[in-house]
Amino acid sequence: MRAAVIDKPFSIELHEVRPPVIMSANEVKIQVNVTGICGSEIHAYHGTHPFRIPPVISGHELAGEVVEIGSEVKSVSVGERVTVEPHYGCKVCSACQTGNYNICHEKRVLGTQEWVGSFGEYIVVPEDTIVKLPDNVSFEQGALIEPLAVGVHAVRKSGVGKGDKVAILGAGPIGLGLLLAAQYAGADTIFITDALDYNLEIAKKLGVNSFINTTEEDAVCRILEETDGEGVDVVFIAVGIESVLNDSLKMVKRGGKVSEVALFERQPQIDISYIQNKEIQLIGSNMYVREDFEIAKEAIADNFFDTSLLISKVVPVEEVKKAIKIVDEKLENVIKILLKF
Ligand SMILES: [Zn+2]
Ligand SMILES: [Zn+2]
Secondary structure, eight states: OEEEEEEETTEEEEEEOOOOOOOSTTEEEEEEEEEEOOHHHHHHHHTOOSSOOSSBOOOOOEEEEEEEEOTTOOSOOTTOEEEEOOEEOOSSSHHHHTTOGGGOTTOEESSBTTBOOTTBSEEEEEGGGEEEOOTTSOHHHHTTHHHHHHHHHHHHHHTOOTTOEEEEEOOSHHHHHHHHHHHHTTOSEEEEEESOHHHHHHHHHTTOSEEEETTTSOHHHHHHHHTTTSOEEEEEEOSOOHHHHHHHHHHEEEEEEEEEOOOOSSOOOOOTHHHHHTTOEEEEOOSOOHHHHHHHHHHHHTTSSOGGGTEEEEEEGGGHHHHHHHHHHTOSOOSEEEEEO
């Protein structure tokens, strides 16, 4: 099969490799139709991702068709259009037992050395990770369920509700997903920041109230000004930059919440006294669980999550090298690039 392999840091090549095979009765083989390039793939490409370590066939945002099922698989059949929740837990630890398998310490994740990801044309996954696509959801939209579920999970964990004021720091794919999820949860006022006008334009089209280009304006000043000096109820960190993390502590209201969703390539230094002084709750958010996936899927099917603004390009997998470069070096204005097999 064709597979885009991150051979070593800063090298991704299309190779012909042996496809994965069904090894146990509960597994399902999927022919990948499209797969998204995620920020985590860029971290893997840099050789800085904690568990997507080269040489690796990365990829975990996908949609495709079931081509083979194990002998005990009952819930899905050959020919069905599906996506995959690309991780599963050990099922026995306390995190798994309480439904929080996303933080299982022995969690397996698609697109690692131990589990061939969707940058390969075929993947093999356990039956219970399969999520069927509704008829009115295209493969391209289906591949967006995963990145949007990240936002849904963070918003759910932070308890955003009707009338809340929210700031989202970073308007890339994760930030825009947080925006959609915060709107879905009923947030009233939403601020979003980014250094790129293009990303802010997309946020504007998605209906954000206030957007701030951080190269032109101080986000902390502006948000405090527009909230009568109080700050916002919840701040989401959607870009792994030290100064952004420190800004979040200044713009959150006293007793408010900061949700950390981003991956940091370097360890940030923060002024921790803000957390104590303002009684800030710092909440981590790691991927998602099934409920988040279902919410994202339904919101796409109901056209509440408009994915057309998020899918910037669909390119043949043969162009993976160029596509990774575009995302990594920001050579073009893109939110999400999908690779098509
Ligand atoms: Zn992703
Ligand atoms: Zn576990």
